[in-house]
Amino acid sequence: EIVLTQSPGTLSLSPGERATLSCRASQSITNNYLAWYQQKPGQAPRLLIYAASSRATGIPDRFTGSGSGTDFTLTISRLEPEDFAVYFCQQYGNSPRTFGQGTKLEIK
Amino acid sequence: QVQLVQSGAEVKKPGASVRVSCKASGYTFTGYFIHWVRQVPGQGLEWMGWINPNSGGTNYAQRFQGRVTMTRDTSISTTYMELNSLTSDDTAVYYCARSPMGQRNDYWGQGTLVTVS
Numbered sequence: 534e535i536v537l538t539q540s541p542g543t544l545s546l547s548p549g550e551r552a553t554l555s556c557r558a559s560q561s562i563t564n565n566y567l568a569w570y571q572q573k574p575g576q577a578p579r580l581l582i583y584a585a586s587s588r589a590t591g592i593p594d595r596f597t598g599s600g601s602g603t604d605f606t607l608t609i610s611r612l613e614p615e616d617f618a619v620y621f622c623q624q625y626g627n628s629p630r631t632f633g634q635g636t637k638l639e640i641k
Numbered sequence: 642q643v644q645l646v647q648s649g650a651e652v653k654k655p656g657a658s659v660r661v662s663c664k665a666s667g668y669t670f671t672g673y674f675i676h677w678v679r680q681v682p683g684q685g686l687e688w689m690g691w692i693n694p695n696s697g698g699t700n701y702a703q704r705f706q707g708r709v710t711m712t713r714d715t716s717i718s719t720t721y722m723e724l725n726s727l728t729s730d731d732t733a734v735y736y737c738a739r740s741p742m743g744q745r746n747d748y749w750g751q752g753t754l755v756t757v758s
Contacts, residue, residue, distance in 0.1 A: 566743075566744075566745075568745045568746070577736055577738075577749035577750065577751055577752050578686065578736075578738075578746075578749055579749075580745060580746065580747050580748075583744070583745035583747075584745070589745075589747065590747075621685070621686055623686070623745075623746070625740070625743070625744065625745055625746075628700065629688055629702045629703070630676070630688040631688065632685055632686040632687070632688070633685070634685045635685055
């Protein structure tokens, strides 16, 4: 199965700053089927990005996904207070679907 | 609007079974797969498998093979996930999530906490 490694584990930033989250796969992801989810405490994950760079419905354009093959990035251009949460990447190009361990984005 | 509404929290004893339901609304039930994903509190997400509500076909993660069963009732747009031989390691929040075939999980249920104690 494909192992996804996210970095950093925790990212401490201030509102208005730029956040860059990384997701690295143990092997190339078919069709670049890589998604990013946001999860807040007590809530289900929320889809942000799919197919590496497509924004899901209703997601603000400050969220940008990029990358291909084994290296993917989620960039949040200017952090809003509501963006502080845990972010997971998921690959769905190969079975079984797998998730990264998450990056916690916290307020500095 | 698309909604997936799951059944309520469960407390089970070791060795027992649990069945969690996921009722879909706001879209054509048979047009999208339903996946089940679990999350141990404070930890990451683990994919368990999917069911195709149209055919009833399933695909389970290897580590749950023989212990999980996913079924559906198209008359009430509901899918079920049953997990047997529970241990304390199965204590987790269980989510259902929709996907177009082979695609991302775009809508998620609210989660069901299963406690094994």
